[in-house]
Each structure stands twice: as structure tokens, then as C-alpha cells.
Amino acid sequence: MSRLKNKVAVVTGGTSGIGLATAQRFVAEGAFVYIFARRKEELEKTAAMLGANAATVSGDVRNLGDLDKLYGKIAADGRRLDIVVANVGAVNSVKLGDVTVDSFNHNFEVNARGVLFTVQKALPLLNNGASIILTSTIASLRGFPGRSAYAASKTALRSYARTWTMELKDRGLRVNTITPGPCDTPLIDAETKSPEEAAAVRAKHAANIPLGRMARPEEIAAAMLFLASDDSSFVAGSELLIDGGMCSV
Structure with missing residues (x-):
């Protein structure tokens, strides 16, 4: 399988769940993948699992210096980017009456601000026609008690996909959102x-x-592969709902 042959990708939050499954699928399809995550021990395990076609960088999307380190390494390695999967996310369950500034900020700093700067700082390294994929949630489409800040922060990603598709159209950059159901x-x-x-x-x-x-993480990764590959070359500014019908019927 070589749908991503010679492609270079970044996957944030790539040491477990959907992120890890996506990184594994991308490597299997021929890509070189940079994994960005906070936990060094998990990064080491992931590097051993993925082998020579992956590299890991430790850091937090809330820290702009850490993002600079990620993209600095890619540049120092002499590579440019074809795919960015802004997958890392934060979630806490807090009912409206119990929301605090800290719990609110936790969601927005990772899910909204972190994603924006992950993509912004990738721009100088992105090849024309590259694919940017944002991981949202069906909590942005339905009401779930305790998810006020989480759902609102993830809803921003759908807006990002629309706005950035227009802003970046001259470079042919495709920005799309994956919206998984319970995984x-x-x-x-x-x-x-x-x-x-x-x-x-x-x-x-x-x-x-x-x-x-x-859903199984591998099923979400298959959707990621579609949006990362040339199979989706005319898909931009869209939302791909992978929820087993939960929001549709």
C-alpha cells in the first residue's frame, strides 16, 4: 500500500487512540510521520512501534516554543510537509454551574488555540496542495451535559476549516474536519x-x-487517510462525520 508514498506528515497527539492509529496507517501507506505529544515515555514506545519512517518530538501545543521546536526539527531534517493532522485534544466534564476559569481555559487553550498555532506555524513548511486535517467531535453537533467549554472549543475547528480554506486557496491547501462519534x-x-x-x-x-x-481508532484513521491522500483532492472546507449514524438518524 502506498497511497502516501514520499509524503511527510505531522500528527499531534499521536501516541494513543485515534492519533496513534492514524500515524500507524500513514506509515503503512508510505509516509514519513512526525509524532508530537507531551509524554516522553509514550513517545519512546511509539517510536519503537513505528520504526524508521517516524520521528518523535516532545512538547505541548499550548507552548509556542514547543511548536517551534517541532517545525525546526522538520526543517533541519531537510523535509517539507504534505499533511498536518491537528489531532491533540483536551476534554473535561464540568456542568455549567461548576465551570471555572481554569477548566474553561484548559479546553480552549488546547482545542482552539493549540490547533490554530499548530497549523499557523506549519505554513512555511507546507507544500502547495497539502492537506490539513482537524479532529473535532460530535459534541460540537449535539448537546451533552457537562461539555460546555469542550464542545464550544471543538466547534471552532469547523469554522477554522471554512475560513482557512478561503485564506489558503491560492496555495491549494485543503483544510477539512474529521468529526468522530464515540471511539x-x-x-x-x-x-x-x-x-x-x-x-x-x-x-x-x-x-x-x-x-x-x-468506533475503532482504525476506522477513524481510515477516514484520515482519505483526507490526507490524493483520493480527496477535490475535498476542501468540509466536515467528515464518522459516527455510526449517531448524528444523522
Whole structure:
């Protein structure tokens, strides 16, 4: 398989879940992938897993100096970029009456500000015709209690895709949004207190999805591959909904 042969990609938040599955698929399709994430131990595991066609850079999308380090390494390696997947995200569940400045900022600093500067700082390295993919959530389309700031910060990404498609059209840059439904990732285990609670969360999600199950990270990665590849050469400013029908029927 070589749908991304000789392409160079950045995937933020690429050490677990959707990000890791995307990085694995891109490498399998012939791309060289730079993984950007905070946890050095997880980055080391990911580097070992992906092999010679991947490199890792530790950092936080909230820190502009860390983003400069990422793109500085790519430039120092003599590479330019064909794909940027702004995938890293933050989520907390806080009901309206309990929202604090810190909890609000946590969501917006990662999901809205972090994504903007991830893409902005990539611009000098992006080849004309490159693909920019933003990872949103169905919480931007439906109302979920406790997700006020999270959903609002992710809704910004759909606006980014529209605005940047127009701003960057002279370079042929394609900006699109992936909007996944509930996906079975390690985040569920991290947010719950026991395996039993995690299983209950998964069952609750599955019951709300017409296809009767949660998405697998590999299924979201397949959609990422479509938008990253030339198969989507006439797709720009769009939103690709991958939710098992949850928002459509």
C-alpha cells in the first residue's frame, strides 16, 4: 500500500487512540510521520512501534516554543510537509454551574488555540496542495451535559476549516474536519475509576449508536487517510462525520 508514498506528515497527539492509529496507517501507506505529544515515555514506545519512517518530538501545543521546536526539527531534517493532522485534544466534564476559569481555559487553550498555532506555524513548511486535517467531535453537533467549554472549543475547528480554506486557496491547501462519534480509546479507561465503570460507559455509548457499537481508532484513521491522500483532492472546507449514524438518524 502506498497511497502516501514520499509524503511527510505531522500528527499531534499521536501516541494513543485515534492519533496513534492514524500515524500507524500513514506509515503503512508510505509516509514519513512526525509524532508530537507531551509524554516522553509514550513517545519512546511509539517510536519503537513505528520504526524508521517516524520521528518523535516532545512538547505541548499550548507552548509556542514547543511548536517551534517541532517545525525546526522538520526543517533541519531537510523535509517539507504534505499533511498536518491537528489531532491533540483536551476534554473535561464540568456542568455549567461548576465551570471555572481554569477548566474553561484548559479546553480552549488546547482545542482552539493549540490547533490554530499548530497549523499557523506549519505554513512555511507546507507544500502547495497539502492537506490539513482537524479532529473535532460530535459534541460540537449535539448537546451533552457537562461539555460546555469542550464542545464550544471543538466547534471552532469547523469554522477554522471554512475560513482557512478561503485564506489558503491560492496555495491549494485543503483544510477539512474529521468529526468522530464515540471511539473506543484508552481515554475512556483514564476517565473512569474501574474496569466495570469503563465497561458501563462503553455500553452506554454503544446503545446510542445506530450501528450498535463504538468506533475503532482504525476506522477513524481510515477516514484520515482519505483526507490526507490524493483520493480527496477535490475535498476542501468540509466536515467528515464518522459516527455510526449517531448524528444523522
